[in-house]
Amino acid sequence: MKLSKKDILGMKELSRDEVTLILDTAESFLEVSMRKIKKVPTLRGKTVINFFVEASTRTRTSFEIAGKRLSADTVNISASTSSLVKGETLTDTAKTLEAMNPDIIVIRHGAAGAPHMLARMIKQSVINAGDGAHEHPTQALLDMLTIRQEKGVIGGLTIAIIGDIAHSRVARSNIIGLTMMGARVTVCGPAMMIPRDIEKLGVHVSHHMEEAVSDADIIMMLRIQLERQNESFFPSDREYSRYYCLDRATIERAKPDVLVMHPGPINRGIEISPEIADGTQSLILKQVTNGVAVRMALLYLLAGGEE
Amino acid sequence: METSKIIMDAAGIERSLTRISCEIIEENKGVQDLVIIGIQKGGVFLAQRIAGKISDSEHAKVPFGVLDITLYRDDIMTTRIKPKMGRTDISFSLDDKKVILVDDVLFTGRTIRAAMDALMDFGRPKLIRLAVLIDRGHRELPIRADFVGTNLPSSLWEDIAVHLTESSGIDEVVIEKS
Numbered sequence: 001m002k003l004s005k006k007d008i009l010g011m012k013e014l015s016r017d018e019v020t021l022i023l024d025t026a027e028s029f030l031e032v033s034m035r036k037i038k039k040v041p042t043l044r045g046k047t048v049i050n051f052f053v054e055a056s057t058r059t060r061t062s063f064e065i066a067g068k069r070l071s072a073d074t075v076n077i078s079a080s081t082s083s084l085v086k087g088e089t090l091t092d093t094a095k096t097l098e099a100m101n102p103d104i105i106v107i108r109h110g111a112a113g114a115p116h117m118l119a120r121m122i123k124q125s126v127i128n129a130g131d132g133a134h135e136h137p138t139q140a141l142l143d144m145l146t147i148r149q150e151k152g153v154i155g156g157l158t159i160a161i162i163g164d165i166a167h168s169r170v171a172r173s174n175i176i177g178l179t180m181m182g183a184r185v186t187v188c189g190p191a192m193m194i195p196r197d198i199e200k201l202g203v204h205v206s207h208h209m210e211e212a213v214s215d216a217d218i219i220m221m222l223r224i225q226l227e228r229q230n231e232s233f234f235p236s237d238r239e240y241s242r243y244y245c246l247d248r249a250t251i252e253r254a255k256p257d258v259l260v261m262h263p264g265p266i267n268r269g270i271e272i273s274p275e276i277a278d279g280t281q282s283l284i285l286k287q288v289t290n291g292v293a294v295r296m297a298l299l300y301l302l303a304g305g306e307e
Numbered sequence: 308m309e310t311s312k313i314i315m316d317a318a319g320i321e322r323s324l325t326r327i328s329c330e331i332i333e334e335n336k337g338v339q340d341l342v343i344i345g346i347q348k349g350g351v352f353l354a355q356r357i358a359g360k361i362s363d364s365e366h367a368k369v370p371f372g373v374l375d376i377t378l379y380r381d382d383i384m385t386t387r388i389k390p391k392m393g394r395t396d397i398s399f400s401l402d403d404k405k406v407i408l409v410d411d412v413l414f415t416g417r418t419i420r421a422a423m424d425a426l427m428d429f430g431r432p433k434l435i436r437l438a439v440l441i442d443r444g445h446r447e448l449p450i451r452a453d454f455v456g457t458n459l460p461s462s463l464w465e466d467i468a469v470h471l472t473e474s475s476g477i478d479e480v481v482i483e484k485s
Contacts, residue, residue: 003389028375028392036400037428040378070378304384 003301007119007126010135011176019177023145025297026290032069033292043072046303047102051093052129053079053109058264058288059129059138063106066295072303075102090114091121098122103303107131125302133167138298139263140173142291144181146283147218149290150259155182160212161203162244163222163271164193170263171222175201188212189222189244190234209244213254221246221262221272237270247273251281259283315457315480320440320471323456324353327438328360330454331407338365340433342404346422347375347393349411352473353440357409372397374408379421401430407454411469413439416450441480443467 003018014022032040048067052060060076067074079085083093090109097105104125107115112134119126130136148154159178165171165187178185179202187198188206199205206212213219224240234240246260260272260282268274277284315323335341338361345354351373358371375393377383383390408422423435438454443461459482461467466483470476 025392028377028394031395032378035428036430039428041424042378042383046384300378301389 005302007115007128008137008298008302009116009119009126009128011137011140011173011180012135014137014177014180016180019141019144019181022141022294022297022301023148025301026141026145026293027149029293029296029300030290032296033289038069039071040069041071042300043067043070043303046070046072046104047100048072048074048104048106048299049097049100049102050074050076050129051082051097051105051107052077053082053084053090053107053114054130056108056129058291059108062288062291063127063129063138063295066292066299069292070296070299072103072299090117094118094121098124104299127298127302130169132169133172134169135173135176136169136263137173137177138291138295139170140177141298142287142294143170143174143220143261143263144177145290145294146261146287147178147183149286150283151217154178156184157217158184158186158215159218159220160186160188160206160216161220161222162188162209162212162246164224165189165198165222166193166195167225168222171220172201174220175203179203186212186216190240192234209246209250210253213246213250213258216254216258219246219251219254219258219260221260221266223263223265224267224271237267241270245269245271245273246276248275251276261287264288311481311483313479314459314482315441317472317478320456320478320480323440324356325360327454327456328357328364331357331436331438332361332365334436334453335405338362338367338369340403340405341407342370342372342399342401343407343409344372344374344397344422344426346408346410346418347373347377347395348474349469350409352471353411353469354407354409355473357407357438370399372399374422374425376418376421376425379425381417381421395425397429401426401432403431403433406432406435407438408435409438411440412467413437413442413450413452413455414445416446416448419450420448440469441467 050063064074106127106129108129109131112132115126115128115131161171185203187203262284343354343358345351358369361369373396375395377392436453439452440456442455442458468481470479472478
């Protein structure tokens with residue numbers, strides 16, 4: 001089986017078989033990160049450019065570590081240090097990067113569709129590391145790997161995604177991926193943060209947290225994205241957290257074996273209480289570990305293989 | 308037209324593995340510092356059996372590990388279809404160990420080259436020896452086996468398949484002309 005893609009732009013573009021291939025491959029890569037010498041020679045001589053126009057610590061570091069553990073040469077460009085601040089357009093930057101002949105470009109951009117535009121313009125592989133409020137496929141894949149590891153399967157599970165669904169690319173990618181793999185997804189949040197017609201993606205909508213968590217196998221909390229809120233969607237952090245913070249009292253309404261995820265970075269005490277974030281049911285750090293393996297798998301599957 | 312011929316049956320495989328196990332013990336003068344590593348996929352069950360035989364006859368447990376060499380292949384970036392990766396499980400250090408690398412068929416030697424590179428990432432073994440059930444010739448690298456079940460000169464258009472009960476339900480080595 002091969003990944004018949006030039007680019008990884010979103011979960012929407014992936015098939016069920018391709019997701020399974022990526023997760024299986026990632027599973028094998030987990031072991032490499034556990035070794036004393038955490039490096040394999042597979043991508044020797046390949047160049048990966050991490051082009052991050054929007055702030056990121058974990059995703060950029062994760063991609064960089066993934067590339068380095070595969071022996072690829074990784075180069076990081078961030079918005080503040082790039083020519084974008086001198087007024088260069090994305091098109092010109094893309095053409096310039098392409099001319100340096102990298103093999104894979106990983107891009108994060110505030111504008112939805114920027115990775116897709118890049119992918120159309122250049123011949124190299126493009127991986128979307130988050131575009132606006134659109135998609136964040138590598139996050140969804142690492143979440144799915146974590147769920148599969150913990151629960152054995154994805155199909156048949158009930159997953160509650162709670163928070164600002166409207167602004168969350170993590171939520172969108174997970175909804176597409178999880179429903180494709182046969183999970184039942186419930187989204188929950190204040191009405192202002194649930195996009196109209198979200199049911200069309202095959203999810204169930206709830207506005208009450210206790211109802212949403214009651215039959216969940218996994219509770220996926222979303223970060224309240226204060227930076228993405230040009231207008232106010234809720235009166236105050238405190239009011240939001242009164243209704244939508246995952247704390248001990250709420251989790252006691254859920255199944256005893258429920259597990260908790262969060263894509264990070266977490267706003268402690270706003271969407272999740274520290275007690276839960278650091279508790280035994282939390283998979284937050286496991287998600288980070290799995291992120292490196294998923295990104296290694298994608299770099300490996302996309303690199304090379306020219307006819 | 309495809310024809311196949313059984314060239315080694317269950318008893319033959321059993322005898323070969325018993326002899327290889329004895330030779331390993333003899334050469335090593337016991338099981339001191341010995342570890343057995345099977346190469347995915349063909350070598351894993353054979354390595355497990357050899358480790359079992361050595362442990363039984365010496366009344367001491369021999370560490371056993373599994374190595375997947377996919378990431379070390381020299382053709383990994385030139386083939387269109389990426390081979391499915393297997394599991395690597397070496398949960399002990401190889402520093403100063405005497406490593407017996409086990410595979411089913413020795414052919415071009417490229418797998419063994421990859422396996423040796425991979426092993427070096429798990430420590431610095433004192434030595435590496437190679438045990439194979441079948442040596443079919445056609446080497447492309449300067450590599451030879453130390454313990455061999457059977458030498459089987461073959462044509463390049465023949466396929467040699469080792470079937471084991473653990474995976475195929477039967478112990479036999481088959482040569483196929485395709």
